[in-house]
Amino acid sequence: xxxxxxxxxxxxxxxxxxxxxxxxxxxxxxxxxxxxxxxxxxxxxxxxxxxxxxxxxxxxxxxxxxxxxxxxxxxxxxxxxxxxxxxxxxxxxxxxxxxxxxxxxxxxxxxxx
Amino acid sequence: xxxxxxxxxxxxxxxxxxxxxxxxxxxxxxxxxxxxxxxxxxxxxxxxxxxxxxxxxxxxxxxxxxxxxxxxxxxxxxxxxxxxxxxxxxxxxxxxxxxxxxxxxxxxxxxxxx
Numbered sequence: 582x583x584x585x586x587x588x589x590x591x592x593x594x595x596x597x598x599x600x601x602x603x604x605x606x607x608x609x610x611x612x613x614x615x616x617x618x619x620x621x622x623x624x625x626x627x628x629x630x631x632x633x634x635x636x637x638x639x640x641x642x643x644x645x646x647x648x649x650x651x652x653x654x655x656x657x658x659x660x661x662x663x664x665x666x667x668x669x670x671x672x673x674x675x676x677x678x679x680x681x682x683x684x685x686x687x688x689x690x691x692x693x694x
Numbered sequence: 695x696x697x698x699x700x701x702x703x704x705x706x707x708x709x710x711x712x713x714x715x716x717x718x719x720x721x722x723x724x725x726x727x728x729x730x731x732x733x734x735x736x737x738x739x740x741x742x743x744x745x746x747x748x749x750x751x752x753x754x755x756x757x758x759x760x761x762x763x764x765x766x767x768x769x770x771x772x773x774x775x776x777x778x779x780x781x782x783x784x785x786x787x788x789x790x791x792x793x794x795x796x797x798x799x800x801x802x803x804x805x806x807x808x
Contacts, residue, residue: 590734615796617799622802623801623802624698624784624799624800624801624802625737625784625786625799626799627796627797627798630796671736671737681727681739681742681752682727682737682739682786682797684729684736684737684738685736686734686735686736687734687736
């Protein structure tokens with residue numbers, strides 16, 4: 582069975598500093614990995630995905646994620662965080678048959694001025 | 695395109711009442727799904743559909759029914775609401791042409807069961 586873990590409930594970072602949100606996964610075959618962001622009282626918005634190819638994936642709003650097969654990780658990164666990046670971030674892995682998404686529990690990012 | 699729309703945005707129910715959460719998409723997506731979001735638990739799949747007339751259970755289907763009579767609509771029915779169903783509900787849709795297709799989420803319905 583597939584699973585996704587986000588080990589940190591909350592990440593605090595000062596504006597301008599690098600931001601990393603961690604995600605590890607477990608799947609039986611090739612992983613299809615996603616990051617979504619949720620702003621307060623809003624639905625989820627797609628940030629980026631890894632299907633195949635380059636291990637470094639670039640996405641929306643200056644975010645990128647690094648796929649590491651040996652460590653089964655897909656950490657989300659941003660070189661310089663903004664206060665507006667404060668939100669709830671979800672990592673997800675997709676079931677290969679029917680497109681079901683398995684979500685992690687989410688990581689709250691707080692960026693302070 | 696309006697994308698994925700959900701109604702209502704907020705609803706209060708009494709225990710035992712029934713209601714239907716509406717979801718519609720105008721992107722001609724084959725795949726549609728319902729999730730519930732609870733603090734510290736991420737999003738959990740309730741039911742999903744891979745096309746009109748085809749539905750299946752997800753991770754937490756008990757207490758919920760779905761049907762898919764058209765490609766565009768995928769309503770979620772609560773037959774007899776319970777306080778444990780207090781949650782935020784999200785509908786999502788995507789193409790089925792490949793597992794890499796992105797899911798698009800609606801804005802959510804916040805449900806409170808008293």
